[in-house]
Amino acid sequence: MSNDNLIIAGKSYASRLLVGTGKYRDFAQTQAAIEASGAEIITIAIRRSNIGQNPNEPNLLDILPPSKYTLLPNTAGCYSADDAVRTLRLARELLDGHSLVKLEVLGDPQSLYPNVVETIAAARTLVADGFQVMVYTSDDPIIARQLEDIGCVAIMPLASLIGSGMGILNPWNLQLIMDRVQVPVIVDAGVGTASDAAVAMELGCAGVLMNTAIAAAQNPVLMATAMKLGVEAGRAAYLAGRMPKKLYSASPSSPTSGMITPAKHI
Amino acid sequence: MISVSINGSLSTFAQPLSIAELLEQMQLSNKRIALERNGEIVPRGQFNQQMLADGDKLEVVVAVGGG
Numbered sequence: 001m002s003n004d005n006l007i008i009a010g011k012s013y014a015s016r017l018l019v020g021t022g023k024y025r026d027f028a029q030t031q032a033a034i035e036a037s038g039a040e041i042i043t044i045a046i047r048r049s050n051i052g053q054n055p056n057e058p059n060l061l062d063i064l065p066p067s068k069y070t071l072l073p074n075t076a077g078c079y080s081a082d083d084a085v086r087t088l089r090l091a092r093e094l095l096d097g098h099s100l101v102k103l104e105v106l107g108d109p110q111s112l113y114p115n116v117v118e119t120i121a122a123a124r125t126l127v128a129d130g131f132q133v134m135v136y137t138s139d140d141p142i143i144a145r146q147l148e149d150i151g152c153v154a155i156m157p158l159a160s161l162i163g164s165g166m167g168i169l170n171p172w173n174l175q176l177i178m179d180r181v182q183v184p185v186i187v188d189a190g191v192g193t194a195s196d197a198a199v200a201m202e203l204g205c206a207g208v209l210m211n212t213a214i215a216a217a218q219n220p221v222l223m224a225t226a227m228k229l230g231v232e233a234g235r236a237a238y239l240a241g242r243m244p245k246k247l248y249s250a251s252p253s254s255p256t257s258g259m260i261t262p263a264k265h266i
Numbered sequence: 267m268i269s270v271s272i273n274g275s276l277s278t279f280a281q282p283l284s285i286a287e288l289l290e291q292m293q294l295s296n297k298r299i300a301l302e303r304n305g306e307i308v309p310r311g312q313f314n315q316q317m318l319a320d321g322d323k324l325e326v327v328v329a330v331g332g333g
Contacts, residue, residue, distance in 0.1 A: 020333025030331060045332025048273040048325065049299055051292060060329045061298050076332050086302065090327050093307050094300035162333070189333075211333025 004239065006207050008184055009100060009132040009153040011070070013040045016201065017231045018072070018186065020211025021045075021060060024220065031063045033214055036224035043072045043102055043211065046091050071095060072134065074102040079115065081105060081122035088126060101126070102156070102188075102209075104136035112162040112189075116143045120150065127151040136188050139173035145180045155181050156188035156209060159200060163212040165192030168199050178204050194223075194230030201234025202242070268320040279318070286313040294326065301326050 005012040019039040024030040034042060042064055050057075064071060073091035075084035088101045105122055107115040114137050126133050127150055134154040135147050144155045157177055160166035167190060168174070178185050184206035191197050191210045200208050208231055217223035269278045270288075279288075285308060289295050301308045302325040308316055318324075 021331035022333045024331060043333055044329045046300075046327050047330045049294065049297075049328045051273055051275065051326070059298050060331055071329075073329070074332055086305065089307050090300040090302055090325070091329075093309065094298060094327065094329060209333075 004235070006184060008041075008134065011100075013070070014038075015040050015228075015231075016207040016235055017197070017228055018043065018207055018209040019214060019224070019227075020074075020209070021064075022076075022211050023215035027058055027060065027063050029220060030060075033220045033224040034064075034069075036221045036228065037214065038228045040068075040070055041072050041209075042069045043074050043209070045074055045076050046087050046094065066095075070100065071098065072100060072102045073098075075104050075122075077106070078104070079106050079118070081118040081125065084118070084122040085125050085129075088131060089129075092131070099130055100132045100134065100153075102134050102136060103152075114138050114158070116140065120146060123147055123150045123152055134186070139170055139177065141173065141176040141180050144177040144185075148181050148183055152183065154184045154186050154206070156186045158189040159187045159196070160190030162189040163216075164190055165213055165216075166190055167192050167196040168203075171199070171203055174200070174203055174205065191227075194226040197227050197230035198234035198237070201231055202237045204238050207231070268318060268322075270318050270320075271323045273324070273326055282317055284314055285316045285318065285324075288318060288324075289313065289326075292326075297328070299326050299328055 005014055006016045015038045017037055017039045018041040019037045020043040021030050075087045078084040078087055084105050103122055105115050105118040107113045116138055123133050123135055133152045134156055135152045136156045137143055139157040147155055159168045186207040186209055187200040187205050188209040191213045197208045214220050214224045267280055269276055304323050
């Protein structure tokens with residue numbers, strides 16, 4: 001397992017778990033959960049500053065030193081390509097020219113399902129503008145391929161709806177995407193618990209990105225540890241190569257010869 | 267007198283002022299922010315030079331928790 005690093009846009013990461021920073025009780029809990037997760041790539045959102053409120057309130061960036069973490073600003077809440085592009089240009093300015101970003105353009109506030117038409121338009125603009133785009137998208141293999149062709153550095157299909165915790169609803173589509181795409185495929189959204197993360201990794205996904213599954217757990221820091229182990233277990237199982245399934249055909253683990261005389265023959 | 271929209275709220279100023287002076291009034295100098303003026307990014311290095319004009323629309327953003 002040594003040197004089984006995740007490579008995104010030419011940079012190497014030891015952890016295949018990417019985590020968000022939303023929905024935590026406070027920054028202390030955010031920090032403890034991130035630490036426990038072992039994640040190196042950390043998503044953040046960009047929002048209006050609270051004008052007129054306490055100017056000395058703590059800043060999220062203070063607990064995320066760039067020496068330790070790769071920040072991944074997102075476009076959560078954007079429903080058009082234009083707004084997503086503006087948001088990431090602000091993020092690049094905020095983060096001193098940082099170009100690795102998470103693009104997501106949503107379709108409606110109930111499902112938070114991606115609007116792939118706007119996503120593709122935004123991806124084109126961002127790639128042309130020098131951004132390294134990790135893109136949240138549907139689990140449509142054709143769209144995934146188009147996003148790769150545009151130049152996105154990672155394809156991040158949903159496993160189920162954002163924040164739903166429903167797990168991997170369509171492993172077959174994830175497989176179809178991985179069959180067609182060369183850049184890392186990272187499951188983004190829908191993971192609910194550690195076994196979901198393991199399943200994604202066993203399928204061969206390059207990584208898993210999650211937020212709510214950790215932040216909304218009863219004990220977020222413990223769940224962050226569980227997710228770390230789930231991702232590691234799933235990755236190891238994928239690399240190990242699972243045994244083939246033998247439907248309706250059992251195969252004993254113990255020797256079939258050398259049995260003692262059956263009682264009915266004594 | 268100029269009127270400027272800052273994060274969707276209107277503010278009026280009796281004297282002309284630069285973006286840097288505005289941020290100072292808002293106690294946001296040296297904070298981790300980024301600023302957009304009428305849809306265009308204003309690089310930090312231009313805060314001192316750029317004077318606000320009547321009708322400007324500013325967005326001042328920070329990093330917050332998110333997935």
